[in-house]
Amino acid sequence: MELTDKNYYDKASSLEYLSVSLFKEFMKCEAAAHAELKGEWLPERDETPLLVGNYIHSYFESPEAHEAFLDRKDAKGVSNRDKMLNKRIKKEKVLKKDFKVADTLIERMAADNNFMQLYGAGDKEVIVTGEINGIKWKGKIDSLRLDLGKFFDIKTNKDLHGKNWVFKDGRNLPTTFVEAYGYHLQMALYRELIFQQFGISCEPVIFGVSKQDPPELMTIHFETEEMQDLLYDGLATIQEYQEHIKAVIDGKEEPRGCGMCDYCRSKSSFANNIYGALDIPLR
Numbered sequence: 349m350e351l352t353d354k355n356y357y358d359k360a361s362s363l364e365y366l367s368v369s370l371f372k373e374f375m376k377c378e379a380a381a382h383a384e385l386k387g388e389w390l391p392e393r394d395e396t397p398l399l400v401g402n403y404i405h406s407y408f409e410s411p412e413a414h415e416a417f418l419d420r421k422d423a424k425g426v427s428n429r430d431k432m433l434n435k436r437i438k439k440e441k442v443l444k445k446d447f448k449v450a451d452t453l454i455e456r457m458a459a460d461n462n463f464m465q466l467y468g469a470g471d472k473e474v475i476v477t478g479e480i481n482g483i484k485w486k487g488k489i490d491s492l493r494l495d496l497g498k499f500f501d502i503k504t505n506k507d508l509h510g511k512n513w514v515f516k517d518g519r520n521l522p523t524t525f526v527e528a529y530g531y532h533l534q535m536a537l538y539r540e541l542i543f544q545q546f547g548i549s550c551e552p553v554i555f556g557v558s559k560q561d562p563p564e565l566m567t568i569h570f571e572t573e574e575m576q577d578l579l580y581d582g583l584a585t586i587q588e589y590q591e592h593i594k595a596v597i598d599g600k601e602e603p604r605g606c607g608m609c610d611y612c613r614s615k616s617s618f619a620n621n622i623y624g625a626l627d628i629p630l631r
């Protein structure tokens with residue numbers, strides 16, 4: 349299956365290609381991710397963060413892409429433009445708070461020469477595919493500069509210096525938002541897919557932007573030994589779990605339930621049978 353802008357997010361393409369978002373869903377709970385992929389379960393998910401992300405990304409893609417995003421309608425015929433409005437204020441059109449914040453982030457980024465020269469001048473939303481140990485993966489690069497040997501990704505966060513945690517060696521350790529949200533894993537995968545598709549080794553760069561007032565804009569490079577190790581860890585995580593996840597998607601292995609998410613709690617087959625309080629799994 350050849351991936352295009354039209355079918356990239358289709359379920360059929362996710363049955364053939366793994367993606368970082370699907371991988372992360374499976375890491376959270378295989379049973380829930382599998383049921384959703386098979387169309388057996390529709391989770392209640394706040395779509396606002398996704399809309400905000402697309403609002404910002406399409407702005408820097410092109411005026412046409414931004415208009416197309418605003419006009420796009422869902423299955424019920426409601427446009428994104430309408431979804432962005434605060435419904436409690438009927439007299440005039442007022443944006444919901446999340447989109448007002450998004451506008452300040454856009455303003456902050458658009459005013460930054462470094463950001464505009466690097467991210468702004470790149471090819472946007474470039475679809476890449478490749479294989480990791482024989483398993484097919486897909487990715488979408490926010491902004492690609494093959495001429496500079498770099499690719500860029502915008503990541504918004506409440507606070508770029510906030511405390512985040514990663515579960516390692518049996519305990520929670522403090523870490524940055526980059527590792528906590530698995531962005532190192534995404535950057536490592538994208539670097540590999542870009543290399544497979546174009547034959548050029550590119551360095552990832554994250555433009556982190558905080559949802560504070562005023563927002564902070566941070567350029568995060570992966571050039572130091574420490575950051576290269578983090579990328580290595582990311583790819584190692586993919587290699588460790590991808591085979592089982594692919595086998596579950598292909599119906600060759602059974603999904604494991606986490607026992608505590610909405611889906612597992614709704615299915616008695618994924619209920620925990622705990623023998624003592626010390627065995628209770630913690631999130």
Ligand SMILES: [Zn+2]
Pocket residue numbers: 376377378379380605606607608609610611612613
């Ligand atoms: Zn679960």
